[in-house]
Amino acid sequence: MFEPFAKLNQNMFKVDAEGRRATRDGYGEGLLALGETNKSVVVLTADLSESTRTEAFAKKYPERFFECGVAEQNMATIAAGLGISGKTPFISSYATFSPGRNLEQIRTTIAYNDANVKIAGHHAGVSVGPDGATHQATEDIAWMRTMPNMKVIVPCDAVEAKKATLAAAKIKGPVYLRFAREKSPVMTTGKTPFTPGKAELFWDSKKPEVGIVACGLLVATALRAAQELKADGIEVAVINVHTVKPLDGPALRALANRTGALVVAEEHQVAGGLGGAVAEFFAKEGPVPIEFVGLHDTFGQSGPSEELLEFYGMGVGDIKSAVKRAKRRKS
Amino acid sequence: MEPLHEEKLKYLEELANRMRETLIQTLVEAGSGHSAGPLGMADIFAALYFHVLNHNPKKPDWALRDRLILSNGHIAPIRYVAMAYAGYFPIEELKTLRKLHSRLQGHPHRTSLPGLETTSGPLGSGLSQAIGVALAAKLDQNKYRTYCITSDGEHQEGNHWEAVMFAGKYRISNLTAIVDRNNIQIDGATEEVMPLESLRAKYEAFRWNVLEIDGHNIERFVDVVHEARAIYEKPTVIFAHTIPGKGVSFMEGDYAWHGKAPKKDEAKAALSELRTLGKRIRSEHE
Numbered sequence: 092m093f094e095p096f097a098k099l100n101q102n103m104f105k106v107d108a109e110g111r112r113a114t115r116d117g118y119g120e121g122l123l124a125l126g127e128t129n130k131s132v133v134v135l136t137a138d139l140s141e142s143t144r145t146e147a148f149a150k151k152y153p154e155r156f157f158e159c160g161v162a163e164q165n166m167a168t169i170a171a172g173l174g175i176s177g178k179t180p181f182i183s184s185y186a187t188f189s190p191g192r193n194l195e196q197i198r199t200t201i202a203y204n205d206a207n208v209k210i211a212g213h214h215a216g217v218s219v220g221p222d223g224a225t226h227q228a229t230e231d232i233a234w235m236r237t238m239p240n241m242k243v244i245v246p247c248d249a250v251e252a253k254k255a256t257l258a259a260a261k262i263k264g265p266v267y268l269r270f271a272r273e274k275s276p277v278m279t280t281g282k283t284p285f286t287p288g289k290a291e292l293f294w295d296s297k298k299p300e301v302g303i304v305a306c307g308l309l310v311a312t313a314l315r316a317a318q319e320l321k322a323d324g325i326e327v328a329v330i331n332v333h334t335v336k337p338l339d340g341p342a343l344r345a346l347a348n349r350t351g352a353l354v355v356a357e358e359h360q361v362a363g364g365l366g367g368a369v370a371e372f373f374a375k376e377g378p379v380p381i382e383f384v385g386l387h388d389t390f391g392q393s394g395p396s397e398e399l400l401e402f403y404g405m406g407v408g409d410i411k412s413a414v415k416r417a418k419r420r421k422s
Numbered sequence: 423m424e425p426l427h428e429e430k431l432k433y434l435e436e437l438a439n440r441m442r443e444t445l446i447q448t449l450v451e452a453g454s455g456h457s458a459g460p461l462g463m464a465d466i467f468a469a470l471y472f473h474v475l476n477h478n479p480k481k482p483d484w485a486l487r488d489r490l491i492l493s494n495g496h497i498a499p500i501r502y503v504a505m506a507y508a509g510y511f512p513i514e515e516l517k518t519l520r521k522l523h524s525r526l527q528g529h530p531h532r533t534s535l536p537g538l539e540t541t542s543g544p545l546g547s548g549l550s551q552a553i554g555v556a557l558a559a560k561l562d563q564n565k566y567r568t569y570c571i572t573s574d575g576e577h578q579e580g581n582h583w584e585a586v587m588f589a590g591k592y593r594i595s596n597l598t599a600i601v602d603r604n605n606i607q608i609d610g611a612t613e614e615v616m617p618l619e620s621l622r623a624k625y626e627a628f629r630w631n632v633l634e635i636d637g638h639n640i641e642r643f644v645d646v647v648h649e650a651r652a653i654y655e656k657p658t659v660i661f662a663h664t665i666p667g668k669g670v671s672f673m674e675g676d677y678a679w680h681g682k683a684p685k686k687d688e689a690k691a692a693l694s695e696l697r698t699l700g701k702r703i704r705s706e707h708e
Binding site for chain 2 (some may be wrong): 119133154155157159160165166169170171172173174175176178180195199200203204205298308319
């Protein structure tokens with residue numbers, strides 16, 4: 092059942108297409124709110140102000156908005172200069188370009204330099220859809236979480252995306268925020284707890300047999316799988332690990348202790364992302380069987396969002412199968 | 423910035439030469455590092471730290487200080503020498519360059535040493551960081567000026583030209599870029615590795631104010647730095663034509679000295695040349 096303390100919207104699967112919203116919309120709302128409350132916030136984009144949802148900020152605060160043109164390396168390094176000079180810059184582009192194209196600039200001038208820069212990587216995952224693999228970021232969590240000083244947050248819905256944007260401005264130092272293009276179910280509410288670095292239990296059972304660890308859009312998919320598994324007589328628990336770095340070790344440990352087997356679900360390569368982080372944790376902390384839902388060493392392609400998620404093994408059925416595999420592996 | 427009197431000029435020229443001596447000693451102690459670029463930029467670093475910059479070595483975080491961004495981080499040794507002379511840290515500490523636990527990293531790291539403004543080394547990213555620093559000053563109506571030293575070779579980086587374009591668009595007039603035009607890079611002469619000229623025409627096309635000097639003429643350098651402060655419509659770039667390895671005959675103009683440090687006997691020969699040069703500078707002014 093939905094964990095009561097998470098204060099989730101229990102009608103999340105009943106809302107029609109109109110009620111679904113994209114995490115990037117939450118980012119745009121977060122920026123607009125910050126414009127009012129935090130004068131140090133400046134926003135930069137590289138010719139993608141509409142699709143990264145920075146337009147409203149640009150209109151309201153033109154003196155604090157910088158259009159860099161198609162130049163992601165310059166955007167990151169200008170932000171580094173602003174970030175070491177008392178400003179809180181947010182740089183906005185597609186994740187394949189930022190942190191893709193400008194990875195070294197981010198490493199040297201933001202991460203190593205410990206500059207107060209927030210990197211918003213948009214169009215993450217295959218759910219980007221028709222644009223194809225060039226524009227679907229599926230390695231970015233791995234790139235960013237291996238950088239010292241960098242924190243990595245992957246919000247699960249538009250409401251959480253706004254909270255994450257507000258929270259990032261309060262964190263001193265580099266933060267990576269990952270957003271999706273497609274509209275998705277909004278499960279969290281204003282009352283759902285959100286603290287960077289702290290995973291939240293979203294679904295629980297009396298005696299969960301498998302724990303599902305998810306981030307981003309796959310949290311909703313995991314909740315749907317949990318509902319269906321319950322009908323099949325399999326009890327699970329689902330935690331939303333919105334902060335991939337620093338990882339919430341105690342929450343993972345507690346989930347593993349209760350269930351004895353885990354499934355990690357993310358819209359990313361199974362190598363190096365949330366799954367990699369969880370596997371590293373349990374390799375050290377005492378092993379537990381883990382199944383991985385995500386891309387298995389392959390790029391995406393053009394197509395409708397839902398069909399791509401299904402094709403690449405990130406659908407409800409895939410999570411259910413992974414749960415059953417994990418359950419079988421329990422000794 | 424006060425006017426540059428004859429006596430101060432003499433002091434700066436002598437100082438630059440002493441900085442070259444300390445640089446050679448520092449590099450030989452480190453056992454690796456770059457020689458040609460730091461020697462070539464000694465005059466400009468002496469002028470910046472001891473005449474141009476509004477700074478306070480005792481308060482490296484002073485909000486109103488002028489910012490000096492070093493884009494070509496590999497010439498950091500001459501910056502370290504200038505900073506030690508200026509009182510940011512004891513001259514003795516120069517001996518730790520490139521060693522374990524040193525604050526003087528092989529390429530400069532901002533959070534290791536107070537007084538460094540950025541972390542640099544990977545080329546082509548310094549100018550855009552300097553633009554960010556200058557933009558912050560504009561937003562805050564802060565009066566400090568931002569200086570950015572770049573190499574000529576790093577003009578082969580795309581990131582650098584992205585920055586040049588941006589500064590032209592946003593008229594970053596509180597920024598002065600200084601290009602060390604010494605014509606060498608690791609693999610050879612810049613015009614052979616990847617031709618850069620005409621740099622002047624390129625910057626002008628991107629709406630910059632361009633000034634050009636002999637980078638060993640401290641008096642001229644101070645003049646053009648003054649001139650740049652009076653330009654409000656555009657960012658300014660100063661092309662400082664320098665001789666790589668300046669002051670040490672067997673290093674001058676030889677790209678092989680771009681990325682290596684002198685051995686003990688080479689250092690001895692270099693120091694002897696620099697001391698003779700020092701005597702000449704002193705006698706010329708008498």
